[in-house]
Amino acid sequence: MIGASDGKFVLPLAEAGYDVIAIENDPLALCGGEVLLPVSGFAYAPGLVERLKEADLQQRVRIVAEDFLDTEVDGLVSDAVWTSCSWHYSVNHRRPLSEFVTRMQQLVQPGGLCGAEFMMPSDDRHDEIEHYTTPNALASHFGDAWTTLLVLQTAPFLERAHVGQMHDHTHRMGMLMATKHPDGYTKGGPSHDEA
Numbered sequence: 001m002i003g004a005s006d007g008k009f010v011l012p013l014a015e016a017g018y019d020v021i022a023i024e025n026d027p028l029a030l031c032g033g034e035v036l037l038p039v040s041g042f043a044y045a046p047g048l049v050e051r052l053k054e055a056d057l058q059q060r061v062r063i064v065a066e067d068f069l070d071t072e073v074d075g076l077v078s079d080a081v082w083t084s085c086s087w088h089y090s091v092n093h094r095r096p097l098s099e100f101v102t103r104m105q106q107l108v109q110p111g112g113l114c115g116a117e118f119m120m121p122s123d124d125r126h127d128e129i130e131h132y133t134t135p136n137a138l139a140s141h142f143g144d145a146w147t148t149l150l151v152l153q154t155a156p157f158l159e160r161a162h163v164g165q166m167h168d169h170t171h172r173m174g175m176l177m178a179t180k181h182p183d184g185y186t187k188g189g190p191s192h193d194e195a
């Protein structure tokens with residue numbers, strides 16, 4: 001899980017019996033702390049570490065508390081790699097979106113699954129930032145070594161105020177899921193990795 005936050009996806013996966021690698025570098029998401037809620041003011045929010053401990057799931061989850069763009073990917077290769085609304089964070093704008101996506105792809109073992117849900121442009125200022133992308137633009141990063149299984153996108157929708165965003169706001173989201181060819185071979189011959 002890339003951008004695991006406080007574990008919305010990590011906990012159910014671990015509970016279901018999967019071994020999960022959680023990559024996340026926000027100290028609040030990892031260790032918890034005080035957050036400002038839109039209506040009720042300040043409150044304590046537990047982080048991933050505490051939530052895993054409470055659920056007695058620490059053994060199933062390896063936390064990598066690093067910036068994904070600087071993480072050593074060797075040793076983290078997995079059957080499935082997922083990210084939810086992470087690459088549009090401004091910390092990632094210093095490098096091209098292709099770098100984030102390529103690093104994700106490198107983490108997927110042959111035959112494995114790569115999936116992302118992501119913010120699409122929903123505001124004029126997003127048009128300047130390639131990290132607010134579209135399913136079609138993202139699909140162009142998945143070459144012959146991949147089979148695209150699913151591409152979805154929503155219409156613009158209203159999201160209520162939440163931690164970090166004190167006003168109701170509009171989003172538009174996309175999703176893409178693809179599998180890596182099992183033997184690393186592409187339609188045209190060996191992939192670049194294998195050649």
Ligand SMILES: C[S@@+](CC[C@H](N)C(=O)[O-])C[C@H]1O[C@@H](n2cnc3c(N)ncnc32)[C@H](O)[C@@H]1O
Pocket residue numbers: 002003004005006007008009023024025026029066067068069083084085086087089091092
């Ligand atoms: C919108 S949250 C989504 C988290 C979780 N999937 C969920 O739905 O609750 C995205 C998370 O990605 C993390 N993130 C973004 N860029 C990252 C990076 N380069 N390295 C590590 N974590 C990153 C952020 O800190 C944030 O916690």
